[in-house]
Amino acid sequence: MSSGHDMSGAARAAVPAGDDGRSRLSHGRRIVAALAVTQTIGYGALYYAFSVFLIPMTADLHATGPQVAAAFTLAVLTTAACAPLVGRLLDAHGGRVPMSAGSVLATLALLAWSQVSSLPQLYGVLAAIGVASALVLYEPAFAVIVAWFDGPEAGRRANALLAVTIVAGFASSIFLPLSGMLVQRYGWRMALVVLAVIYGACAVPLHALVLRRRHTAAVKPARRGEPVRAVARTRPFRLLVLAFTAHSGAVATIAVLLVTYLIRLGHPPAFAATVAGLLGVLSVTGRLVTTTLRRRWPAAPVAAAVFVLQGAGAALLPLAGRTPAGAIGCVLAFGAGFGVGTITLPHLLAERYGTAAYAGLSGRVALFSVANRAAAPLGAIALAQVAGYGTVMAVVAGACALAAGALLAYHRA
Template sequence: MAALAVTQTIGYGVLYYAFSVFLIPMQRDLAAAGTQVAAALTLAVLTTALCAPLVGRWLDARGGRGLMSVGSVLGTLAVLAWSRVETLPQLYGVFLAIGIASAMVLYEPAFAVIVSWFDGHGRANALLALTIVAGFASSIFLPLTGLLVEQYGWRQALAILAIGYGTLAIPLHALVLRRRPDHAATAKAAARTDLVKAAVRARPFWLLAAAFTAHGGAAATIAVLLVTYLVHLGHNPVFAAAIAGLLGVLSVTGRLVTTGLRRRWAAATVAATIFALQGIGALLLPLIGASVPGAISCVLLFGIGFGVGTITLPHLLAERYGTAAYATLSGRIALFSVADKALAPLGAVALAQLIGYAWVMGAVTAACGIAAFTLVVYHRLSFRQISKQEVSS
């Protein structure tokens, strides 16, 4: 757990969050428009989504040690290559590699390792601990990267970050991660394939996919556009940035609350309630967000569920399908949810320019409503199936 907490924090910090700090200096040195440079990160996220199913099958068959070790090496080399790019095609090639590395080393494979190792409350606590620590990646690496760029320039800063990432992540993944001792007793490849086929043919799996894809797109849209929209509503940029910064703190709070509530109520019901509250926050933002108390209230409502999807999906998948094919099923959902996280903000920006930000908040509200509704349907369907099994017994 300690090893994964370190590697996820530095992995997200270097492979994802640091990009925003390098955006302006890269525009200048590459003589490119901001949208052209920003497209590199979108390419990386989409590549991660496309790789997710393949990575999931590998994890179920062979575990995480080899995959995450190789991914750490690839990520280190890709960031080093990033520091040397001179043209946009080179930048896009580097971020294609970063997207592949991210699929191999970030949350999805880390969750698969945790799910295969821990049971019950131990699994819930492990997922909570990991996401709480890694949740501070942006808080650590945004200012750190800014300081490095100021002191050494963006190219040297990237080289320093790459060396730091490789020094920590490669040995931790290679030497600390291991498979559960009873892994040999888990389902064989044929049985695992049958389990996956049965899962994807049934409605519950697609309800989970729909819920967490919709919610991921809504959360990504708010993360990208919140500061801009608050400024549009009349708040000054400093206040807008400070309020948006609450999302990181609130995501930790929401994960703690969710983990606690799951011990008394079903996880799907808890998540559905929180997603509905987020939808209310997005709906109210155009109506009361122009005032300071209104803006703070709406951000609090949305922020409380900002990190809930991250820890709820692994729990629901393991609860329903067990651990033998967890990574494969998770990878299939990630193909949709991660892609939506990349594309939804782009669509939201286009929608805002076309008909206004209020409609974007309406779309976010609708996405949260869809996520909440599908989880309620999933819970009721699961409850009926359990009841039928008890009657049969």
């Protein structure tokens, strides 16, 4: 615990006394606005659009659905594998260079994706998308915000993170219909070209021109990794990894299987899709409520309570989900925490360990949590075929309970 206070204190001491706070705050708002735009477009083009391209790509490449879907899993796993290295880069150099380079790579990868003609080419391009995602999506964006809103501005950090996630929370609502319209009118290949142009025209200049690193005292490069390695061996940090790995798997499983399970419970496909669509809206609501509650109570217990509510929603779905009201109630309970983990982790890391090595620590957590986000739905599908969807919901509820317990243990540590 003492090392966290030392790191946080060093970061605060590094802020020059004569720095213009008003100018810094103004530029901080520009950074938040820029990241809100790039995260929305980034998640839309690099993450959500894949589901729209799945069927036409499968036909065009003469492949099976699982073969093409495996490319997306590869992209997510690549993102997870790159997260620790990207975290070290962000701690060492700030966000401008890594995120600008990632934006260029993402644009080129989207263009290359539009030209693939075989599965090996698709896998190679999606691996590049995975690398780019590690450089430009939430983890590096949060690292930039956490580093900027430090010291006297630390109290504004929660609202800055909330603003970015609220705007980016509408990425699926914008880019799923947009991608579908582009595919219908121009085909999936030209749709990717259009997305590449949109993303490159927005993200590259915004990351290159707006992102800026705060002027702090220099840290010797040879010592940058030492706080990360020391913290990663502690019990509280391992509890954080456990909590957010378990929770990310639960959320990903529900996101992938909810529509299918609601249909199996006897609901019409249109109803199932509409109810599942509530998750996106609820993710915004949950973040707003959690940020408000965090002003009165510690973040870890608040998030733990939300995770327990999610677990209850998943556990009750097989029992109450056969009626429309029961299904909606269970989805509302689970959806209340759909986006809570995203904004809680940055707060917990910065609160206990400071900002000097935030990106490296965040990358260590992402290595496991993002990998589980890719692997958990695959395991859940296999489990459903063997033991049924009711068992899957029980496992999801157990994962939420495990995450809640780990957060409470972290809070007491």
